[in-house]
Amino acid sequence: DGGITQSPKYLFRKEGQNVTLSCEQNLNHDAMYWYRQDPGQGLRLIYYSQIVNDFQKGDIAEGYSVSREKKESFPLTVTSAQKNPTAFYLCASSTKRGPRDTQYFGPGTRLTVL
Amino acid sequence: AQSVTQLDSQVPVFEEAPVELRCNYSSSVSVYLFWYVQYPNQGLQLLLKYLSGSTLVKGINGFEAEFNKSQTSFHLRKPSVHISDTAEYFCAVSERRNNNDMRFGAGTRLTVKP
Numbered sequence: 001d002g003g004i005t006q007s008p009k010y011l012f013r014k015e016g017q018n019v020t021l022s023c024e025q026n027l028n029h030d031a032m033y034w035y036r037q038d039p040g041q042g043l044r045l046i047y048y049s050q051i052v053n054d055f056q057k058g059d060i061a062e063g064y065s066v067s068r069e070k071k072e073s074f075p076l077t078v079t080s081a082q083k084n085p086t087a088f089y090l091c092a093s094s095t096k097r098g099p100r101d102t103q104y105f106g107p108g109t110r111l112t113v114l
Numbered sequence: 115a116q117s118v119t120q121l122d123s124q125v126p127v128f129e130e131a132p133v134e135l136r137c138n139y140s141s142s143v144s145v146y147l148f149w150y151v152q153y154p155n156q157g158l159q160l161l162l163k164y165l166s167g168s169t170l171v172k173g174i175n176g177f178e179a180e181f182n183k184s185q186t187s188f189h190l191r192k193p194s195v196h197i198s199d200t201a202e203y204f205c206a207v208s209e210r211r212n213n214n215d216m217r218f219g220a221g222t223r224l225t226v227k228p
Binding site: 103 | 118159
C-alpha cells in the first residue's frame with residue numbers, strides 16, 4: 001500500500017539531546033513537509049522540500065534541521081536549540097506534477113522532552 | 115499571506131443532528147481550500163477540497179462544503195452526524211500561485227453525543 005510512515009509513534013528524550021524523527025513515503029511524491037502541532041493550535045510549517053537536495057525554512061524553523069538525500073525520505077532533527085520541543089510532529093507529502101497538489105499526512109510522532 | 119479562522123473551537127452535537135463547522139479565510143489572490151479530519155493521536159485525513167468549478171464540494175463520510183467567494187467562507191456541513199464523527203477538523207487554505215504555503219486554522223473539536 002502507498003502511504004507515508006513516521007517513526008517512532010512516541011518518543012521521549014532528555015532536555016539538551018538532539019533527536020531525529022523519521023518520515024518515509026512511497027507515493028513517488030516530489031514535495032515533503034514537516035509541521036508542528038500544539039494543543040489548541042493549527043499546524044505550523046517547520047521545513048519543506050520540493051526536490052531532492054533542496055529544502056526551505058517554514059515559519060518556525062529555528063531549532064530544527066532537515067535533509068533530503070532521497071526522494072522517499074525527509075528526516076527532521078530537533079536540536080537542543082529548540083526551546084520548547086514537546087509537541088506532535090506531522091510529516092506530509094504532495095506531488096508537484098501540477099498546480100493542484102494536495103498534501104497527504106503521515107500518522108505523526110509525539111515527542112516529549114523530559 | 116493567506117490566513118484561516120475557524121470560528122468555533124468546540125462544537126457539541128447530538129447524534130443524527132445536522133452540523134456546520136465554520137471557516138473563513140483571508141487572501142488577496144485566488145485560493146485552494148481544504149478540510150481535514152484528525153482522530154486522536156493520528157495524522158490528518160483529507161475530507162474534501164475546493165480547487166475550482168462547482169462551489170459545492172462533496173467529500174468522504176457524507177460531508178460537504180460550500181465555497182462562498184463573496185463571504186470568503188468555506189463552511190463544512192453534514193446533515194446527520196454519527197458518534198464516529200467525533201474528531202478535530204481543520205480548515206486549510208493555499209494560494210494558487212504557491213501550493214507549498216498551506217495555512218491551517220486552529221481546529222474545531224466536534225463531539226457527537228448519544
